[in-house]
Amino acid sequence: MTNSNITITGYETRDIRFPTSKHLDGSDAMNKDPDYSAAYVIFHTNAGIEGHGLTFTIGRGNEICVAAIKALAPKFVGKTLAELTVNMRDTWRILTGDSQLRWIGPEKGVIHLSTGAVINAIWDLWAKAEGKPLWKLVVDMSPEDLVNSIDFRYISDAITPEEALAILKKNEPTKAVREAEMREHGYPAYTTSIGWLGYSEEKVRELCRDAIAEGWTHFKQKVGGNLEQDIQRARLIREEIGADAYLMMDANQVWDVQQAIDWMQPLLEFKPYWIEEPTSPDDILGHATIRKVLSPHTKIATGEHIQNRVIFKQLFQAKAIDFCQIDSCRVGGVNEVLSILLMAKKFGVPVCPHSGGVGLCEYTQHLAILNYIVISASNDNCVLEFVDHLHEHFVDPVRMKGGRYVAPTMPGYSIEMKKESISAYEFPLGKVHK
Numbered sequence: 403m404t405n406s407n408i409t410i411t412g413y414e415t416r417d418i419r420f421p422t423s424k425h426l427d428g429s430d431a432m433n434k435d436p437d438y439s440a441a442y443v444i445f446h447t448n449a450g451i452e453g454h455g456l457t458f459t460i461g462r463g464n465e466i467c468v469a470a471i472k473a474l475a476p477k478f479v480g481k482t483l484a485e486l487t488v489n490m491r492d493t494w495r496i497l498t499g500d501s502q503l504r505w506i507g508p509e510k511g512v513i514h515l516s517t518g519a520v521i522n523a524i525w526d527l528w529a530k531a532e533g534k535p536l537w538k539l540v541v542d543m544s545p546e547d548l549v550n551s552i553d554f555r556y557i558s559d560a561i562t563p564e565e566a567l568a569i570l571k572k573n574e575p576t577k578a579v580r581e582a583e584m585r586e587h588g589y590p591a592y593t594t595s596i597g598w599l600g601y602s603e604e605k606v607r608e609l610c611r612d613a614i615a616e617g618w619t620h621f622k623q624k625v626g627g628n629l630e631q632d633i634q635r636a637r638l639i640r641e642e643i644g645a646d647a648y649l650m651m652d653a654n655q656v657w658d659v660q661q662a663i664d665w666m667q668p669l670l671e672f673k674p675y676w677i678e679e680p681t682s683p684d685d686i687l688g689h690a691t692i693r694k695v696l697s698p699h700t701k702i703a704t705g706e707h708i709q710n711r712v713i714f715k716q717l718f719q720a721k722a723i724d725f726c727q728i729d730s731c732r733v734g735g736v737n738e739v740l741s742i743l744l745m746a747k748k749f750g751v752p753v754c755p756h757s758g759g760v761g762l763c764e765y766t767q768h769l770a771i772l773n774y775i776v777i778s779a780s781n782d783n784c785v786l787e788f789v790d791h792l793h794e795h796f797v798d799p800v801r802m803k804g805g806r807y808v809a810p811t812m813p814g815y816s817i818e819m820k821k822e823s824i825s826a827y828e829f830p831l832g833k834v835h836k
């Protein structure tokens with residue numbers, strides 16, 4: 403069947419919640435009891451294939467994202483896949499350009515998280531129809547088509563379509579080498595699973611030992627709850643992982659600007675590779691100040707709560723961050739991610755996507771791999787986050803080998819959940835919630 407014969411006949415949404423707060427999995431100084439959740443959408447077609455997408459939340463409020471998906475998804479019903487993919491920027495704008503819905507953003511918050519779910523479901527459908535994993539679909543796009551999937555409004559002062567095209571064209575001749583490398587060796591990763599704030603010291607120690615045995619070399623610790631505890635944890639983790647392994651720290655936005663600078667002083671002894679989300683994600687100049695003071699002792703990373711390409715643009719322009727942590731759902735899906743990857747390339751900022759949650763690893767493995775093959779063309783200092791939760795609920799879960807992601811091969815965006823998992827964890831009536 404050709405894409406012009408594949409028509410979207412309808413959609414359904416699901417509110418899926420996992421009770422991860424029970425064991426404080428995913429806990430940090432700001433988010434003390436997350437229940438990893440997915441506002442989920444499925445597009446049905448006349449061709450038997452489905453497009454799946456989700457946006458990640460941490461529990462309460464997931465129903466608000468589902469409501470926003472219901473406001474957006476009907477816009478694609480009745481359209482053919484060919485119509486939707488001939489120009490992905492126009493398709494993206496069908497969602498972000500609805501003037502009434504735009505008012506409750508624009509391009510931020512719930513409506514934008516939900517835009518991510520809906521547009522990602524179309525990318526999933528497209529990749530399935532082409533019989534390719536999403537990363538390969540993008541890798542095989544012509545530079546022109548890739549640029550045509552991006553909305554340059556608000557960022558053309560930082561990168562023009564012509565500059566984006568030049569980046570892609572320059573990388574074209576060497577693409578195949580990097581693709582072969584990804585297929586053979588996979589993408590390097592770091593683990594956050596050892597360091598959730600709510601875990602006991604014994605548990606952290608045990609998890610570090612397991613991770614070392616599995617071949618991990620990069621570890622992330624949560625900080626920002628209690629300074630004494632942070633110091634003790636850092637000492638413990640360093641004892642286990644040694645002086646040469648990488649240790650990242652993540653404060654999840656709990657500090658004011660000066661407080662971030664002060665709090666980090668005694669932690670610098672433990673050689674944190676980066677401090678993540680030291681303050682409000684909206685505070686571009688605050689990040690720049692923190693970076694100025696803490697450099698070169700540690701680096702600044704942020705992105706999981708950066709709401710769109712405009713804020714990323716300003717973080718780059720203000721030299722406020724050393725690592726760009728794009729999130730696959732927070733910004734408006736693959737299209738907007740591509741624009742941020744291109745800006746990061748232009749500004750020379752390495753991209754280490756935010757991952758974990760539920761489904762984020764499944765999504766971001768594609769983004770990290772395609773970034774390396776077609777955009778960054780360099781893996782200097784880039785590691786993709788890994789969190790070892792909930793992968794068993796996916797039809798095509800991530801596969802890890804020696805601290806690296808194995809490149810996915812199944813067609814689609816790897817985000818389709820098993821039907822049994824959807825019904826068991828659906829809120830509030832799934833059997834897990836009874």
Ligand SMILES: C[C@H](O)[C@@H](O)[C@@H](O)[C@H](O)C(=O)O
Nearest residue numbers: 428429430433436594757758
């Ligand atoms: C509530 C979540 O688990 C966060 O702690 C998580 O996204 C974290 O910031 C991360 O970097 O993985």
Ligand SMILES: [Mg+2]
Nearest residue numbers: 652678679706
């Ligand atoms: Mg984080």
